[in-house]
Amino acid sequence: MITKRKKNVDPSPLPMRICLCGCKNEFQPNRSNHFNVNYKHTNFAYNHGTRKEKYAEEIEVTKRIRKNDRILEKYFKKSDKQIVKLNFTIIKADGFDEGIFTQIVGVIQDEIERKYNAVYKFCFRLIKQGEINFIEIREL
Ligand SMILES: [Zn+2]
Secondary structure, X not given: OOOOOOOOOOOOOOOOEEOOOOOOOEEOOOOOOOOOOOHHHHHHHHHHOHHHHHHHHHHHHHHHHHHHHHHHHHXXXXXXXXXXXXXXXXXXXXXXXXXXXXEEEEEEXXXXXXXXXXXXXXXXXXXXXXXXXXXXXXEO
């Protein structure tokens, strides 16, 4: 004997939803936290959705910070000075992005506190002298 499955007799079923994975399929949710047609669609949304985009964004930012730090390190190590001063256009041409740093640090120099933008192991500050922009690099 075959028993028929009970029909959904919920007097107020949840309204039909469009699957959030992007497939555009409409489905009847069974629970309020039911957002995809089935687990395959949930997995697809998980792997292709905002979570993945957010993660990719974080990786991208980390890469740009690392790149900046490597460029500072390269020029810092070329010199034997504690504070390396360069024409900013040189470092900019190497792909340095002055808008990318992790924090601002104060360094006392000749009894004056100067603000540096810290990356990982190195920090920098930009100085304009006349019409020329310079960058100062020091180790943290
Ligand atoms: Zn779907």
